[in-house]
Amino acid sequence: MELFCGAGGMSLGLKQAGFDVVGAYDAWPLAVDTYNRNIGPHAAVADLGDLLSIIPELVDLAPDMIAGGPPCQDYSSAGRREEADNAKLTLSFAVLVATVRPRWFVMENVINAIKSETWAQARTILKAAGYGLTESKINASRYGVPQSRRRLFVVGRVGERDGFLASAIAAAASSEPMTIRDLFGATTPSAIYFPSTSDARRSIWSPDEPAPTIRERSIRPLPVSYRAHPDDAALIANGYVYSRPVRAGRGVRSVDEPFPTVTRTAWERPTPRYLSSPHPADPIAASSTAVLTVDQISRIQGFPLSWRWEASAKRDVLQMIANAVPAPVAASIGRAILDREAGKSTPEIHGGFLQWLVRRGRSRQSARNVKFLAGKARRLLGGRTFAVLALELAALETVEEFKAMKRNPQSDLRQALRLLEQYQTQAPKCRSVDPLLERIQLAA
Ligand SMILES: C[S@@+](CC[C@H](N)C(=O)[O-])C[C@H]1O[C@@H](n2cnc3c(N)ncnc32)[C@H](O)[C@@H]1O
Structure with missing residues (x-):
């Protein structure tokens, strides 16, 4: 819902x-x-x-x-x-x-x-x-x-x-941000064509990004008949777009970057004020940049080509677009x-747990073993974590694979979960995410 x-x-x-x-x-x-x-x-x-x-x-x-x-x-x-x-x-x-x-x-x-x-x-x-x-x-x-x-x-x-x-x-x-060229650059010679089975997914990919999952369909050359929409071709040929800057930032963006946050005014042309005092880092004059169409703004926001807007006023359409969560x-x-x-993923156990165990007197080998067992317990729990340790241990007792184990491996798993719990409560600032991954998810 x-x-x-x-x-x-x-x-x-x-x-x-x-x-x-x-x-x-x-x-x-x-x-x-x-x-x-x-x-x-x-x-x-x-x-x-x-x-x-x-x-x-x-x-x-x-x-x-x-x-x-x-x-x-x-x-x-x-x-x-x-x-x-x-x-x-x-x-x-x-x-x-x-x-x-x-x-x-x-x-x-x-x-x-x-x-x-x-x-x-x-x-x-x-x-x-x-x-x-x-x-x-x-x-x-x-x-x-x-x-x-x-x-x-x-x-x-x-x-x-x-x-x-x-x-x-x-x-x-x-690992890399998606750029405007990735979405609209179908006519560039460097584009790769991965035919998609769904309207909601693009068929054109940049060689500079990971390919989509390749199933029975293999990579094919861009069909000769494939023509980018003239608006998209014009955008890529121009190479730059304008977006009203936030807090004295840059107004001109290259198509080899992502667009800034889409707002209701994403189509607007630069104001006389901006033109008379442009940002020093703008690579070309803002007046020479390509103008985004409403359709292109809609696609930058993740709506498919087939999407139909039920409003006659451009203002309303842009408001709905700007409000949206991009579907991808x-x-x-x-x-x-x-x-x-579905129990197909488990929360990552952060490397800090290993160091914490070593600091408490375990050998590196034993610490690695405890971390491995904590991960195994999480897998047996179908990736679930529980707010209270007693519930976590009780849930483990009900898992068939756990019940079939001998006593010693069972108590090793319980002990690994207890130690993980201690680590998480004693080091409340301990991160649940690898800092590198966290930096990637937020970086433009
Ligand atoms: C940020 S937008 C949500 C966009 C949506 N998640 C999407 O992906 O397209 C917030 C929405 O809240 C709606 N809204 C504002 N006040 C409301 C209210 N009192 N009751 C129901 N909806 C309301 C607005 O009409 C607007 O569509």
Whole structure:
């Protein structure tokens, strides 16, 4: 189920990952129409601030997961009143999750929401409802769109330890950011053609990035008949785009970089003020850059070519685009969730555990053995972590493979989990993610 679904960027990505959507809600009729036309007829207009009217319906639908991006709290143009209203909607999201109590939830928001008083209150509600939380900051250009959009994703699962999914989200980041050329550069000789079976996936890949998974279809040369859309060809031929700079930054971007965060004004031309005092690092004059079409802005935000916008005013279309979670980002987070739910991934045990064991007098060999056994226990638990050690040990006792083991290996596994628990509580700052992976997921 998605709350504050907008036009459906997040639902699209979650569907691509393999979720079914049973219901979606938003207060904006135009966004709901666009959602229903493109995703499926399960979106409805509703005021999610009116909790008593909506809760019975949501409880009846009994979703396994609730996703949602409540309106952001830091619109720079927003007045105090709008900020306060938006803050209440983040609390509504938390109250709805805590009441409907799905096994999982995902919330998306701007990065500095994490420091807000509202998120502190929402967090308290979600913790009291029994959710373990993973709070990950990501850069969308590492998750399948050419856009250096930084966002906070909070993933919750009932009963987990905080940070339980952080390593899986970090590991899903690509080692290099996606660039504008990667998306639109079909006519460049360096493009590689991997025919895709789905409209939602691109067929053109850069040689500078990892190839998609190759199944029975092998690499073929770009078909002679393949022609990039003239707008895309013009963009690549120009080589540069303009984007209104934030805080005196650069206005001109190369197509070999990601685009900055897409906003309602992503199509705007440079102002006379910018033209008279351009950023010194601009490689060409801002007036000579290519102009992005609404269709291109929509694709930079992860919407497929086949997407149809149900609004006649450009302003509304751009608002829906700018509001969205890019579908490839939602798909990456969704896949991390489904893999964990299916027991196909386990939380990484950080290298600091090894050093901690050695500092407590173990040989390196024995420390490696304990770390290996803790990892094995996590695998036997299907990747689950438990907020309380006693529950973790009790769950282990119910696993068939564990029950079939001899006594000594059983107590070694229990001991490894106890030591891991001590490490995690004694070193509360210990990271659940490899710092290198964490840097990659956020870097543009
Ligand atoms: C950040 S956007 C969400 C975009 C969506 N996640 C996507 O991927 O397309 C926030 C949405 O909250 C909706 N909204 C604002 N106030 C609302 C309310 N009181 N009840 C329901 N939806 C509301 C807005 O119409 C907007 O579509």
